[in-house]
Amino acid sequence: METVYKIIDRYPEGGHSVIQVLQDIQNEFNYLPRERLVEVSQVLRIPLSRLYSIATFYSAFSLNPRGKHVVTVCMGTACHVRGAAAILSEFERKLGVKPGQTTNDKKYTLETVNCLGCCAIGPIVVFDKRYIGEFKLDQVDKLLKEK
Ligand code: FES
Numbered sequence: 001m002e003t004v005y006k007i008i009d010r011y012p013e014g015g016h017s018v019i020q021v022l023q024d025i026q027n028e029f030n031y032l033p034r035e036r037l038v039e040v041s042q043v044l045r046i047p048l049s050r051l052y053s054i055a056t057f058y059s060a061f062s063l064n065p066r067g068k069h070v071v072t073v074c075m076g077t078a079c080h081v082r083g084a085a086a087i088l089s090e091f092e093r094k095l096g097v098k099p100g101q102t103t104n105d106k107k108y109t110l111e112t113v114n115c116l117g118c119c120a121i122g123p124i125v126v127f128d129k130r131y132i133g134e135f136k137l138d139q140v141d142k143l144l145k146e147k
Pocket of ligand 1: 078115116119120124
């Protein structure tokens with residue numbers, strides 16, 4: 001419970017929201033481990049089922065362990081018409097995983113999202129929270145060699 005208490009203590013008395021607490025846990029572990037969710041449920045007296053619905057509703061949360069680096073390809077309509085499917089296929093081919101999966105060496109997790117709200121600069125790839133707009137197919141290799 002130490003981790004959860006530490007996180008809650010970061011916020012002024014009663015000033016935390018469940019989402020903030022879950023975000024902090026996600027930042028610390030790169031996903032939401034079940035044990036931590038059970039602790040949050042006990043400490044904040046929120047049913048575990050509610051925490052799972054929040055965690056599954058927001059695409060920023062992951063219930064599965066992720067790799068060191070997270071590659072997210074936007075597959076929303078605007079990005080799709082600008083070539084997102086080919087970009088996703090190239091990442092799948094290079095990494096040998098499908099969306100939602102992590103490479104065997106735990107280095108990369110590939111994910112997709114349906115619109116990041118910045119369609120004008122699509123297609124968009126998010127690499128470790130860095131938004132890269134007007135993404136070109138030939139950037140896949142370069143990006144993966146960066147890390
Ligand atoms: S469809 Fe990709 S940002 Fe909107």
